[in-house]
Amino acid sequence: MNLAIVGVTGMVGRVILNLLEEKNIYINKLYPVASNKSIGKKMFFRKKKYKILSIEEVISLKPDIAIFSAGAEISKKWAIKFTNRGTILIDNSSAWRMDKYKKLIVPEINGNIIKKKDKIIANPNCSTIQLVIVLHPLSKKYQIKRIVISTYQSVTGSGKKGLDQLINEENFINFKKNYCFKINRNAIPHCEIFDRYGYSKEELKLINETKKIFNDKNIRITATSVRIPVVGGHSESVNLTFKNDFDINDLRNILSNTNGLILMDNIKNNIYPMPILCEGNDNVFVGRIRRDMSKTKSLNMWIVSDNLRKGSATNAVQILEYLIHNKFVK
Template sequence: MKVAVVGATGMVGEVMLRVLEERNFPFTELLLVASERSVGKEMEFKGKTYSIIGLQTAVEAKPDIAIFSAGGDTSLDWAPKFAEVGTTVIDNSSAWRMDPTKKLVVPEINAESLTKEDKIIANPNCSTIQMVLALSPLHKTYGINRVVVSTYQSITGTGVKAVRQLENEYAGVKDEMAYPYPIHRNALPHCDVFEDNGYTKEEMKLTRETKKILDNNINVTATAVRIPVVGGHSEAVNIEFDNDFELGEVRRLLSETPGVTVQDNPDTNTYPMPIYAEGKNDVFVGRIRRDESQPNTLNMWIVADNLRKGAATNAVQIAEYLIANDLI
């Protein structure tokens, strides 16, 4: 099994390599791929030194799987070239997510839709993945009509430039900024660019991707906020169901969902937080309570490491599913 990691030197790419190592991913050959300016540089993986190669060299090597974390433009240009030589591409960017010919996959929810013909597979947005993983069992049981979500998102979702901005602001150093305003001791209601409807691209990803993954009839409205946190994304989610529910049953359904860990005990101050989610692959759910302002409505707090389940882990799980089901 020949595997290429495209964008291996980036923040998600480095986490991807850690996840591959932790999960003992079954490859026989590993290609570490990055932009031309990184070609020839060396990286260590499992005690072995690898030289970074360019995209064209990687295409010519015809890997079985290529996991992309190199940005939308790179994916649009190069994913089809890999697919043409028989490689199955799993793409972390937004480039292919809303393409009606491409599957948008969270393995625990809809991996069974994948076939050998799916040569470009889209990984959902980080904030979407953690939310739909928790929503899925509840939608199957009660039917979701509407979701109102406010996100509190880690600067790591922006990238290394944002991490440097926060570190510089901690130190009182003025340098290049990833955001239009300081992020230290601040909250920016501005994740990604604004669209014509006044929502940001990040907010509309939550709306559009949830519909594609779960059910086109689910209405979603979102507010996405960037906060000075590095461990993961947090979400306050209000869910209106078609049918009533019991809180004990909700907790049971979530506890039995693969990839979800329930942390919900107010008596012991037990609830999810990004400081504890960091470095873990699960989605953590807590603060589970009935919305007392209207019927059939639930509030939850959902937290996950956006670089892991929100990106690298989900992509590796897709690859594992493909191998386990002879789809490569």
């Protein structure tokens, strides 16, 4: 398999490289791609030196698979050009997620819907992935009617610029801000641009992508997304209302036996998910599970995951593994 990684020098691109090494995935030829300022520079992968290439050059090399982690504009401009050369594209941006002809994939949930004819496969938003990993097994048994989500999102979700702002503020360094306001010791209820109804793009991703992955337009979903001065991962406070009443012990048992999910739910011993505990891990963590005292068929929970791992790079690499396992690529 010949693999191109577009955006290889970015935060997600670097994690993808680490995962390929950790999982020991066989790669015949690796084509690292980055922005113009990085073209021609050298990088190492599996103790071998590689030259960073331009995206134009890599198209002519016709890689079997390309993983894009360079933003929606790059994906919209170049994706079809790659697929016209026979490349299968795994895209980490928002460019193709809501395209009705493209699959939006979390392998544990709907990897089986990928077909050989699918040439562009969309990776969901990081906040969506950790949410649906937890909710999907519960919805299958109890049928979710409504979801209320509040996210507390790491600066790494904004890429290197967001991380740099936090570090610079912590060290009293003058710099150009990535956010409208100071992020250190602050919480900014503003993740990406707002629409005319007052919802941010990040909130709309949670709403629309969850419905598409579950293939259910009738689930009522609302969300508020907040950027906080944390590095290790995204956190979500989630309130669920089911169609059917539930047994909370059975619900915990379902979660504890779900692939890719870790139950951390022992308040007597102060055991619950936190970004500092989940950083660098491929799993999604859930805890603080309790009934909503105001509604008989509702409950609250707390979900945390490393947004650079399962929220981005890990999910993309799992899609890659699915393609290899099912012999969609050589």
